[in-house]
Amino acid sequence: MEGDVRVRAVVMTRDDSSGGWVPLGGGGLSHVVICKGRSHDGRGRREYIIRGERLRDRAPVLECAVQKGLVYNKVNPIFHHWRVEDRKFGLTFQSPADAISFEKGLQTVIDKLDRGSDSPSSSTPEEADTEDDGQAVSN
Numbered sequence: 001m002e003g004d005v006r007v008r009a010v011v012m013t014r015d016d017s018s019g020g021w022v023p024l025g026g027g028g029l030s031h032v033v034i035c036k037g038r039s040h041d042g043r044g045r046r047e048y049i050i051r052g053e054r055l056r057d058r059a060p061v062l063e064c065a066v067q068k069g070l071v072y073n074k075v076n077p078i079f080h081h082w083r084v085e086d087r088k089f090g091l092t093f094q095s096p097a098d099a100i101s102f103e104k105g106l107q108t109v110i111d112k113l114d115r116g117s118d119s120p121s122s123s124t125p126e127e128a129d130t131e132d133d134g135q136a137v138s139n
Contacts, residue, residue, distance in 0.1 A: 005034045005105030007091075007098035011052040011062045012081070014088035021081075021090050025061030030054045032062065032091060034105050048109045050089075064089055068113040072106060074099075 009032050012021040030052040037049050052062030064084055072082045078099050081090035093099040 005102055007032050007102045008055070008094045009052075009091040009098065009102075012079075012090035012092060014081070014090070021079075024052075024089070025054065025059060028054045028056050029094070030061055032102065034066070034102070034109060048113070050106070062089065066106065066109050066113065068110075070110055072103065072110070074103065 008029055010027060011024045011030050011032065013024045014020075015022045032050065032052045034048060034050055036046060038046060048066040050062060050064045050066060051060070053059065054061050064087075067084060070082055070084065072080065074080050075090075077096040078093045079090060080093070080099060080103060081088060083089075091099075091102065093102065
């Protein structure tokens with residue numbers, strides 16, 4: 001869909017024992033999207049999620065809820081990272097354009113959550129009947 005945030009990147013995690021960033025889930029290039037879907041914690045809440053699926057075998061390598069107050073760091077034009085609770089995630093993008101697109105989409109979601117204007121967990125009964133897990137957040 002036009003305007004959706006969908007980028008290609010290597011999904012990384014911070015390995016504090018070695019002090020470096022390592023590929024998550026065996027490495028390889030992934031499609032990464034920001035989408036509004038149902039949580040997998042058993043409560044079925046609607047929330048914004050960053051999902052990564054490895055290209056070579058479609059294996060899920062990342063599912064991270066976007067939380068109010070999330071801090072996003074740009075280390076360089078193609079490597080950005082963020083922290084959720086005690087876990088750190090990063091993306092090594094294929095291009096600076098992908099990085100910019102992802103950052104803008106994520107910032108839009110963070111702004112909505114910080115303002116409380118689009119609480120994804122407060123859905124209407126009509127929204128509860130529809131599944132839009134594959135819908136990425138537009139810029």
